[in-house]
Amino acid sequence: MSVIATALKHLIAAGVSGDDLVRAVAEMEAAVAPSPPARTARQERNRRYYELRSQGVSAKSWGVIRRAVIKRDGYRCRYCGVSVTVPQIDHIMPLSRGGSSRLKNLCVACKPCNSSKRDMTASEWGGVQ
Ligand SMILES: [Zn+2]
Structure with missing residues (x-):
């Protein structure tokens, strides 16, 4: 299970739902996705x-x-x-x-x-x- 999926499971278990869940996933994706390195x-x-x-x-x-x-x-x-x-x-x-x-x-x-x-x-x- 991915880090995001695990975190999602915990958030759902904690009763987070709807827009808060969507926002949390977007934040996690942004944090996980590496920014492209500057080109040489x-x-x-x-x-x-x-x-x-x-x-x-x-x-x-x-x-x-x-x-x-x-x-x-x-x-x-x-x-x-x-x-x-x-x-x-x-x-x-x-x-x-x-x-x-x-x-x-x-x-x-x-x-x-x-x-x-x-x-x-x-x-x-x-x-x-
Ligand atoms: Zn010129």
Whole structure:
């Protein structure tokens, strides 16, 4: 018998019922369920690659695409013009909004712009806040 089942048995035996029982189970489940550990940089990179692969872009071709975007745009943010040492690649029309990972939908962005823009289109976003 699980810890929760045992506790439940005791609560029922003690006359607890209805909403109090439901609340108690929810609290126990929350206490038992471990919170997911913070992702490492490598795990985050892997997650990103799997996400790309689910969109039909392999990790290998993402590397090729990324280099092509950097070659075209240079090490300069398309949105604010700042020069970047570690360019991020932004989906101009976000993937979540039906954008693609084709070159015409990608540009170099600095981290502040890319983080601030999130899943907005360039016109919705309107620049770093
Ligand atoms: Zn920028």
